Amino acid sequence: NDPSSKLVKKYNRCIGQMDSIVNFVFELELKIANLSNSGKAVNDMDEWKSRLKEALVIKGMLDESSNMIVNYLDSNKQIHFRNEIKLKQKLICEMRIVNQELYYLEMQLKILFMY
Numbered sequence: 001n002d003p004s005s006k007l008v009k010k011y012n013r014c015i016g017q018m019d020s021i022v023n024f025v026f027e028l029e030l031k032i033a034n035l036s037n038s039g040k041a042v043n044d045m046d047e048w049k050s051r052l053k054e055a056l057v058i059k060g061m062l063d064e065s066s067n068m069i070v071n072y073l074d075s076n077k078q079i080h081f082r083n084e085i086k087l088k089q090k091l092i093c094e095m096r097i098v099n100q101e102l103y104y105l106e107m108q109l110k111i112l113f114m115y
Contacts, residue, residue, distance in 0.1 A: 007069060007072055010065075011070075014065050014066045014069060015066075015085075017062055018062060018085070018088065019088075019092060021055065021058055021059045021062055022059070022088075022089045022092045022093065024055050025052065026092065027096065028048060028051055028052040030096070031048050032048050032049060032052065035048065066085060070082060070085075
């Protein structure tokens with residue numbers, strides 16, 4: 001029950017939740033962009049935009065929690081951990097883009113070999 005171990009547990013829990021929410025927010029953003037580019041009905045986009053707003057609220061709460069945890073550290077470690085969190089979020093989004101591109105390439109190959 002060491003205070004530092006509790007802090008580490010909270011941080012790990014927060015980081016674990018971050019994967020899911022960042023992935024979800026980015027997925028919603030991609031969905032909205034795809035709907036916008038395809039010319040789908042505005043009603044469809046409004047529903048997804050509403051979900052995105054809700055997800056951003058949850059992400060904001062998670063960001064606040066991680067900031068409170070990181071604020072317990074000295075300034076050098078704060079900078080390091082904040083940079084690591086930003087990098088992790090960026091990597092999650094980049095992985096999502098790569099996976100989407102791989103899916104599109106697979107579909108193009110299937111279409112090519114159909115004929």
